Amino acid sequence: MRIDIITVLPELIQSPLDHSIIKRAKEKGLVEVVLHNLRDFTDDKHKTVDDYAFGGGAGMLMKIEPLARAIESLSSERDYDEIIYTTPDGTLFSQSTANKLSLLENVIILCGHYKGIDQRIRDHYITMEISIGDYVLSGGELAAAVITDSIVRLIPGVISDETSALSDSFQDDLLAPPVYTRPAEYRGWKVPEILLSGNTKEIEKWRFEQSLERTRKLRPDLLEEDE
Numbered sequence: 001m002r003i004d005i006i007t008v009l010p011e012l013i014q015s016p017l018d019h020s021i022i023k024r025a026k027e028k029g030l031v032e033v034v035l036h037n038l039r040d041f042t043d044d045k046h047k048t049v050d051d052y053a054f055g056g057g058a059g060m061l062m063k064i065e066p067l068a069r070a071i072e073s074l075s076s077e078r079d080y081d082e083i084i085y086t087t088p089d090g091t092l093f094s095q096s097t098a099n100k101l102s103l104l105e106n107v108i109i110l111c112g113h114y115k116g117i118d119q120r121i122r123d124h125y126i127t128m129e130i131s132i133g134d135y136v137l138s139g140g141e142l143a144a145a146v147i148t149d150s151i152v153r154l155i156p157g158v159i160s161d162e163t164s165a166l167s168d169s170f171q172d173d174l175l176a177p178p179v180y181t182r183p184a185e186y187r188g189w190k191v192p193e194i195l196l197s198g199n200t201k202e203i204e205k206w207r208f209e210q211s212l213e214r215t216r217k218l219r220p221d222l223l224e225e226d227e
Helices: 009-018 019-026 064-075 096-100 119-124 143-150 162-166 200-218 220-223
Strands: 001-005 032-037 051-052 058-064 083-093 105-109 129-130
Touching: 001 064, 001 143, 001 162, 009 019, 009 032, 009 143, 019 032, 019 143, 064 105, 064 119, 083 143, 096 143, 105 143, 129 143, 200 220
Parallel strands: 001 032, 001 105, 083 105, 083 129
Antiparallel strands: 051 058
């Protein structure tokens, strides 16, 4: 899989891409993540990527010309399955979306910045708009890092135990059950006996019940969506 990220601040997103899961995936040759500085697609000596909005109003907008050049330049080299724009008014990112994106071959993520991008880019180039939450960040770089991490960890071979990703919270629209490791007792706090029983069927039943209970308590909205 290849993920191309267009940004005005490549240094802000570089670190998350050079560690942990993403680093291992790149070293294994399972994913290629490439950063593109939007300023490289400008044609003026100041490398200007923003301008005032028509009609007035506070804040600056990302200019159409460098954005179009960047997307068209990348698209001339390969076909992209999705061209994603990170924006607060996009569709809320979910595990289901991460699952679908992890199956693709080539993806562009355009990091929003300032007050957003010229609407014509959204109208003519963007195929998917994503928000990672109902709040506003200084730019889309951190959102792009979140999206990239959530996608990459699902690619077969990235995580040594591939079943681990399949048992994460939200994979079945439920929160994950509580988990424990050794020692079985610490300061009088004991691990539930069922987990020490070796009875796989009963353990799985307990885990499902715990997931259901935690979801009802902490995220009842997840259950409401299924009703």
